[in-house]
Amino acid sequence: MTEESNRPFNNFITEIIDADLAAGRYDRVHTRFPPEPNGYLHIGHAMSVNLNYGIAQQYGGKFNLRFDDTNPVKEEQEYIDAIIRDVRWLGADWEDRLCYASDYFEQLYEWAVQLIRQGDAYVDDLSPDEIREYRGSFTEPGRNSPYRDRSVEENLDLFARMRAGEYPDGSRVLRAKIDMSSPNMNLRDPILYRILHEEHPRTGDAWCIYPMYDWAHGQSDSIEGITHSLCTLEFEDHRPLYNWFIEKLGIYHPRQVEFAPLIPTYTIVSKRRLIRLVREGYVDGWDDPRMPTISGMRRRGYPPEAIRNFVLLSGVSRSQGRVEFEMLEHAIRDYLNEHAPRVMAVLDPLKIVIENYPEDQVEYFDVPVYPQDEARTETRALPFSREIYIERDDFMEDPPRKFFRLAPGREVRLLGAYYVTCTGVIKDEDTGEIRELRCTYDPASQGGATPDGRKVKGTLHWVSARHAHEAEVRLYDRLFKVENPYEFPEGGDFTDNVNADSLTIIHGAKVEPGLAEAAPGERFQFMRQGYFNVDPVLSTPDHLVFNRIVSLRDTWAKISNQ
Numbered sequence: 001m002t003e004e005s006n007r008p009f010n011n012f013i014t015e016i017i018d019a020d021l022a023a024g025r026y027d028r029v030h031t032r033f034p035p036e037p038n039g040y041l042h043i044g045h046a047m048s049v050n051l052n053y054g055i056a057q058q059y060g061g062k063f064n065l066r067f068d069d070t071n072p073v074k075e076e077q078e079y080i081d082a083i084i085r086d087v088r089w090l091g092a093d094w095e096d097r098l099c100y101a102s103d104y105f106e107q108l109y110e111w112a113v114q115l116i117r118q119g120d121a122y123v124d125d126l127s128p129d130e131i132r133e134y135r136g137s138f139t140e141p142g143r144n145s146p147y148r149d150r151s152v153e154e155n156l157d158l159f160a161r162m163r164a165g166e167y168p169d170g171s172r173v174l175r176a177k178i179d180m181s182s183p184n185m186n187l188r189d190p191i192l193y194r195i196l197h198e199e200h201p202r203t204g205d206a207w208c209i210y211p212m213y214d215w216a217h218g219q220s221d222s223i224e225g226i227t228h229s230l231c232t233l234e235f236e237d238h239r240p241l242y243n244w245f246i247e248k249l250g251i252y253h254p255r256q257v258e259f260a261p262l263i264p265t266y267t268i269v270s271k272r273r274l275i276r277l278v279r280e281g282y283v284d285g286w287d288d289p290r291m292p293t294i295s296g297m298r299r300r301g302y303p304p305e306a307i308r309n310f311v312l313l314s315g316v317s318r319s320q321g322r323v324e325f326e327m328l329e330h331a332i333r334d335y336l337n338e339h340a341p342r343v344m345a346v347l348d349p350l351k352i353v354i355e356n357y358p359e360d361q362v363e364y365f366d367v368p369v370y371p372q373d374e375a376r377t378e379t380r381a382l383p384f385s386r387e388i389y390i391e392r393d394d395f396m397e398d399p400p401r402k403f404f405r406l407a408p409g410r411e412v413r414l415l416g417a418y419y420v421t422c423t424g425v426i427k428d429e430d431t432g433e434i435r436e437l438r439c440t441y442d443p444a445s446q447g448g449a450t451p452d453g454r455k456v457k458g459t460l461h462w463v464s465a466r467h468a469h470e471a472e473v474r475l476y477d478r479l480f481k482v483e484n485p486y487e488f489p490e491g492g493d494f495t496d497n498v499n500a501d502s503l504t505i506i507h508g509a510k511v512e513p514g515l516a517e518a519a520p521g522e523r524f525q526f527m528r529q530g531y532f533n534v535d536p537v538l539s540t541p542d543h544l545v546f547n548r549i550v551s552l553r554d555t556w557a558k559i560s561n562q
């Protein structure tokens with residue numbers, strides 16, 4: 001057991017767990033993450049994974065990954081594979097406990113038979129429309145089905161024949177016999193089984209009746225010996241039903257605890273809607289770096305540790321509320337600021353010719369890779385030559401007083417190399433656009449030394465023109481224009497809130513030579529520009545592609561004070 005003070009999770013859920021352990025209700029902690037494999041996981045699921053796994057770890061307990069795969073119409077192997085990959089990437093370890101509700105189909109069937117025998121379930125011949133109509137509404141009680149009082153023998157016979165495939169889809173269902181006038185709609189004789197002549201990704205054609213999610217979920221937790229079933233608030237109204245099943249069956253009883261879902265601002269987290277963004281072409285697949293999916297965030301370069309920190313920062317509560325998207329960006333910046341190697345890349349290059357630097361000379365400067373961390377001394381050798389690229393907006397021909405970068409007659413430091421002074425501006429004769437600058441350098445400032453105590457205010461990043469590699473750089477903005485994309489005017493749709501300018505592609509950026517060898521997905525700080533990674537899908541040695549993970553909050557002030 002951990003001391004309260006050094007527990008990563010400390011919230012109303014851990015209080016409940018502490019109380020359960022103290023009262024002897026459980027003598028261990030066992031959690032699970034139970035996705036339906038009907039889409040890709042998103043940032044909200046990342047919270048659930050981190051919470052469930054984190055709590056299990058914190059109590060020295062166990063964690064299961066379980067697929068609640070009860071609906072073969074919407075589920076696919078592709079989703080199962082993606083979810084396994086994502087949960088592993090998030091850092092959760094289920095050891096040998098990769099579970100599937102479909103592994104319990106036979107047991108669930110037997111339990112359904114038990115309910116029938118007890119007079120707690122019946123086969124209903126009403127059509128789906130009639131069932132809906134009989135169900136009543138929030139303001140009106142439901143009515144009993146005319147088939148509700150069938151004999152146990154008839155129910156057993158019909159249920160066996162449902163399983164044997166004698167009936168077409170939708171012709172019959174098995175229902176629990178609870179209370180058609182309950183104020184909780186979930187207790188109005190919920191459906192336990194429906195007929196679906198569908199192949200299942202795992203059980204193939206072994207079954208033509210499938211358990212409803214609600215019939216499978218709680219019993220799967222029970223079978224696995226889960227102690228604390230943590231789930232989102234919408235399951236609160238299902239809890240009495242799950243309890244009813246467990247009590248009628250007389251089986252092991254997990255405790256369910258509900259918490260508010262994590263929904264960042266400017267973000268949609270619902271598979272049903274995310275799938276539309278993919279299918280309707282608003283994004284380029286589930287792993288588009290703008291998507292709030294785990295696969296999108298992985299491709300974008302969000303570190304799993306930073307996602308975990310974000311989950312910890314957002315906390316766990318019982319009441320709904322959106323978490324600022326900026327908090328996620330903050331967690332990512334924070335992590336990368338500490339861990340990302342620094343490199344130089346020029347996104348919008350402007351050429352400088354250093355007129356007093358020998359034509360064929362190349363010098364190598366050892367520049368620190370982790371200047372943010374005094375304990376790390378690694379350097380890389382950066383080539384310097386007569387022609388250099390700097391960022392176009394680091395030069396102004398007619399600068400305001402507070403502009404400390406390059407301007408005619410001004411001197412700046414090229415990071416880790418030399419002081420240079422601008423001596424000339426070459427323009428396109430027709431358009432007036434600046435094409436090139438002429439500079440001189442001070443040999444006494446080699447390696448960024450300060451000759452005769454002379455200080456310069458500006459330090460610029462740069463790359464050697466001859467040695468730089470060309471790259472494509474992708475800048476991302478928020479996928480939605482508004483804080484709450486779930487809200488839209490009447491007659492509209494959430495897709496009306498999509499930000500049409502969420503992707504900017506820059507061609508012809510110039511990056512320092514070592515970046516050509518960077519591994520897919522590797523993350524860097526492009527000094528003064530932000531954090532970037534090598535796009536693991538699009539980048540090749542012949543065509544480098546970088547994604548901007550997140551911008552630097554303060555691009556200029558920091559470095560100019562160095």
Ligand code: ATP
Binds near residue numbers: 044
């Ligand atoms: P969606 O609304 O995206 O379709 P879901 O709840 O239908 O999600 P499941 O596969 O059933 O998707 O979710 C698996 C687990 O993740 C559930 O326990 C669910 O409570 C939890 N979960 C889903 N969305 C969130 C969220 N936004 N924040 C925290 N946990 C979530």
Ligand code: MG
Binds near residue numbers: 036
């Ligand atoms: Mg669900």
